[in-house]
Amino acid sequence: MQRSLVPILIALAMYGVGSAAQEHRVVTLTQTGCQFLEAENGIDRGYEPRAKEDCEAINERTGTGRLDAANVLTLKPGRYTFRVTNADVPYALGFWIRGEGLIDRARLPSTSGGGLETGTSRDYTIDLVPGRYVYSCPLNPTPDYRLVVEG
Numbered sequence: 001m002q003r004s005l006v007p008i009l010i011a012l013a014m015y016g017v018g019s020a021a022q023e024h025r026v027v028t029l030t031q032t033g034c035q036f037l038e039a040e041n042g043i044d045r046g047y048e049p050r051a052k053e054d055c056e057a058i059n060e061r062t063g064t065g066r067l068d069a070a071n072v073l074t075l076k077p078g079r080y081t082f083r084v085t086n087a088d089v090p091y092a093l094g095f096w097i098r099g100e101g102l103i104d105r106a107r108l109p110s111t112s113g114g115g116l117e118t119g120t121s122r123d124y125t126i127d128l129v130p131g132r133y134v135y136s137c138p139l140n141p142t143p144d145y146r147l148v149v150e151g
Helices: 006-014 052-069 101-107
Strands: 024-032 073-075 078-086 093-099 111-116 121-128 131-136 145-149
Touching: 024 073, 078 093, 078 111, 093 101, 093 121, 101 131, 111 121
Parallel strands: 024 078, 073 145
Antiparallel strands: 078 121, 093 111, 093 131, 131 145
16 A cells, blocks of 8 residues: 555645755854954963853953954844854853843843753754844853844
8 A cells, every 4th residue: 555645745745854944053163261262363372270250350451342343143033053162161061042232122032041061062052033142151151242134
């Protein structure tokens, strides 16, 4: 007896398998002391924090200038996994992506988490819609790097 492929094809279409609109993309981000390397154009500033307070002091002095020169990540709407690595910070880190400003923080999707020990990576998956976002690490305080989703 020959089975119909129609139910299988309908199921695949419902879940976006093979659909460009449902393409899942990976964005790799690397944290070193008080910064994300990719956001700062690959420049490792060599900060060596021992605690959150060290980054707060560093960012107070240098954060505005670094953010002004930072790479703005521009993406198309869709599902993304942010693969975040703690390259060499000697304490656990995290990641937080959210809308920029209070209104966008309330209306745009957000994801966050912690547990990034030295030398480990963790994935954070989010369905991004058009808007202005920021991402940072609250545990290894970094500037609020900008991300724009358009298209």
